Amino acid sequence: MAHSAFVRDGLIAPKPPPMTEVGAIGWMRANLFSGWLNSILTLASVAGTVFVFYELLPWMFQSSWTANSVAECRAAIAGAHGDGVNGACWAVIRERYLQLLYGFYPANMYWRPNLTFVLMLVALSPILFPNLPRKMLWFSAVYPFLGYFLLWGGTIWLPISILLGFVVGYFLIALNSARMGLLFGVISGAAGTVIYWIYIASWFAQVAHDLIPIGLTEVESARFGGFMLSTIIGVTGISCSLPIGIMLALGRKSDLLIVKSICVGFIEFIRGVPLITLLFVASTLLNIFLPPGTNFDLILRVVIMVTLFASAYLAEVVRGGLAALPTGQFEAADSLGLDYWKSMRLIVLPQALKISIPGIVSTFIGLYKDTTLVSIIGLLDPVGLTTSIRADSAWNGIVWELYAFVAAVFFVFCFSMSRYSMHLERRLQTDHN
């Protein structure tokens, strides 16, 4: 027994690891050839990738950018690369990309959607990146009205007059809650705003416009199309559906029976109905229910339907996040004396939304891609436009080039959303860094 005792009297110095464990070789061994199954998969994937590129690259690059019709295009490719070469006819994109981007928006006014898009990036940036100055949020708040004015045109007094509704509401709340309590103040503020919007806003805009006529040429909704339309519907839908979805999720978890039943009913109904059905309701049935003579813009109706649709899904995603939160968090917030809304805003939602980021972004991406469904009710989304371009006799027979372009643009948008969400997840990670 005594002989098995052992005492080390110096420490072993670290030695470099063997060649097979580090560097490129080590990495390949560990990741690509760690066993026979992995090796087979690696070789098969390499072969598959090579094959796809071998077929695809010549098609992409032995192409024509200059032709004015399919026939010219084929001839040009045959002339340049030899008979029987199958090349892409990118000329169609060159000729029609403006249409794919803007639909039938008047060409001399393209600066308006362009400016709207740039301003959208400015308005989004303080929301997406919190280290930017908080004052920029004021611009984000005004942006929807500015964007509407730039895109649709008309008198500037209409969006201003609608914005004034919030000022009216604010003053009513401030005045009445001081005199008659917060609840009454909020109710009177909301009611006052709605009454103002319905009865006074358009009259005010009219009067103001007669006095000081400032405005842009009006562009009707029927001329909107392409990625501009997708982006309008997508971005409005995304920014409106998140707050609605959160409220629905909170409502579904509420103790108030009526609130809870309304939320559950709404969520289950919307989730049980295909989006196309809702879009048809928006385009045809809604007219029957609205008072005759109301001119309710089709794009607006579609935006509302898409928003409701996405918010039902978001509500369930957020509810998943709420359910994942330990009850201890709710209790700790309660025990500190935070009321319901404060504990939701400061403690519960920041954590629940963080958990739900992947699901939320999936829903957003789905929503953005679903905007192509509006072609069914006659709006000119990018996919719908490809059909009308192909119907043109000059471009009859073109298929892949158009779809490839549309797919590529959608990919850029969706992939950026996905990357942003990964960045957000990393930024919000607080457990071990």
Place this chain on the structure above:
Amino acid sequence: MREVANANRKSAPGTSDSGQLAVAISGMNKWFGAFHVLRDIDLTVREGERIVICGPSGSGKSTLIRCINRLEEHQEGTILVQGIELSSDLKNIDRIRSDVGMCFQHFNLFPHLSIIENCTLAPIWVRKVPRSEAEETAMYFLEKVKIPEQALKYPGQLSGGQQQRVAIARSLCMRPKIMLFDEPTSALDPEMIKEVLDTMIELADDGMTMLCVTHEMGFARQVADRVIFMDEGQIVEENVPSEFFGNPQNDRTKLFLSQILGH
């Protein structure tokens, strides 16, 4: 040793001057569905008093102290905290909660906020204290629990004992009149238990009114003015520590003490 507060066993509620009473519970009953968890609880805690509650698992200790800040709702009887009655009036509940601090077995720090933000959140949003002042207070209490250097870290980066001390500091930042502890050390390793208990002892020496559910009998002996033993939802025995440990009356108490002190 500290002078033991004069015996006020079973002081009938309402008889004493309510300005002196931190908590007054009388005839309180609570059910979870059909299950009668708390039965006819009468308990008064005077300001500055330190109470330790012990008892076997499932006896209703947690439920009792959670009723005091309305994390659980009682169905019968009255609970007065600082003279305010707990009813379904939300205003009263929030007022009481901001005056009653609570520490949980699993700390329940807010993982998405840094330590200092954990400590300043409630003062800023509930008490409407300016941020700079709230941060000063937070640093004062973080120093008191001896971890000011961790202020900018996140809860996930701290050890269990440090997290529990932050939780205590977070409660103290609200300048509570009463502190509730629900087994604050039972999720901790032995060497961390001591640092948390030291913090609690210091708090007791400062004269805080405390109700602690704990099985740390050394702490009970040293700090408590009264020890309460609960079983099956009832207060079975209640006495000053020396009597409670030296001369327990009830058979269940004797059994419990022999089990908990026996090894």
